[in-house]
Amino acid sequence: MARSIPRWLPLLAVLMMTGCASLPDSARGHFEGRAVKVDGETAYYQVFIPAGLQAGNLAKPGLATAKAPVILFLHGSGERGGDGTKQTFSGLGPYLREHPDFPALVVFPQAPRHSEWSGRNNRVAIAALDATVAEFDADPTRQYLTGMSMGGYGSWNIALDDPQRFAAIVPVCGAILAPRAKRPTLFVEQVTHEADPYAVIAKRLQHTPIWIFHGALDDVVPPEDDRRLHAAFLSAGAHDVRYTEYPEGNHNAWDATYADPAMWDWLFAQKR
Secondary structure (H helix, E strand, C coil): CCCCCCCHHHHHHHHHHHHHHCCCHHHCCEEEEEEEEECCEEEEEEEEECCCCCCCCCCCCCCCCCCCCEEEEECCHHHCCCCCCHHHCCCHHHHHHHCCCCCCEEEECCCCCCCCCCHHHHHHHHHHHHHHHHHHCCCCCCEEEEEECHHHHHHHHHHHHCCCCCCEEEEECCCCCCCCCCCCCCCCHHHCCCCCHHHHHHHHCCCCCEEEEEECCCCCCCCHHHHHHHHHHHHCCCCCEEEEEECCCCCCCHHHHHCCHHHHHHHHCCCC
C-alpha cells in the first residue's frame, strides 16, 4: 500500500532549493568569465574568486588586513580553444571545484587551438593577470605562476620574460626543448639557441622559489629536461628550487601536485 506524503514535504523541498539558489556567488568560491583586449583582439578567460571576495574589496574573512594572493594557471595542449572555459576542466580547475574554500584568486587564460604559450598568448595571460590584480586589489607581492605540460613550458617562458614578478613558480611535467619531432613548436623560446639552456635559466631565475614536478614514467614529455634543469639550479646555488618526481607517475603529474597540501603551504609562504 502506498504511503501518503506529508503536505509539508514538497514545500520544504522548494524552500531548500530556493535557499540554495539564493546563496550569492560571493558566499562561495566560484568561477567568473572575463575578457581582455590584446593587440586589438578580444581574449576570454576565467577567474576563480574565493568565497567572500568581491571586486574592489576585501570582504573575505581572514583577508581584512591582507590582500588576496593570485595564481596564474597555464593549461595544457588539450585545453586549447576559443570557448573561454575548457581550460578550467583539467589540472587546477577540478581541484578548485572540489575545494571551493581555496584561499586565492586564480586566473585561467586560454591559448587558441594549434598555438603554444608564447608571443601574444603570453601577453594575454599577463594582461588577464594584471586585470585581476587591479579588479580585486590583489597582493602584487604574492603573484604565483603554475602550468602543466604545455603550460609547464609556458611557465618558464613567462617567468623568463619578467624574472622579478612572481613570488614562486610551480611548473608541472614541462620541459625546455621540444619533446618529440611531431611537436617542434613546443620549447622555451628564450633559451633555445643557448649552448646550455639549463644553465641560462638557472642563472636568470636562481632567486625565484621554484618547485618542479614530473612523473618518472612520463612518455609524453620525458622528465630528463627537468632533471637537468634541477641539477643546473643546484649548481647555480639557487635559493629555493625543489624537484619532486613521482616514481610511478606518467604524464598526469598535475592531479597529485595540486592535491598536495605541502605544495600549497610552501607556495603561499613565498612573497616578493
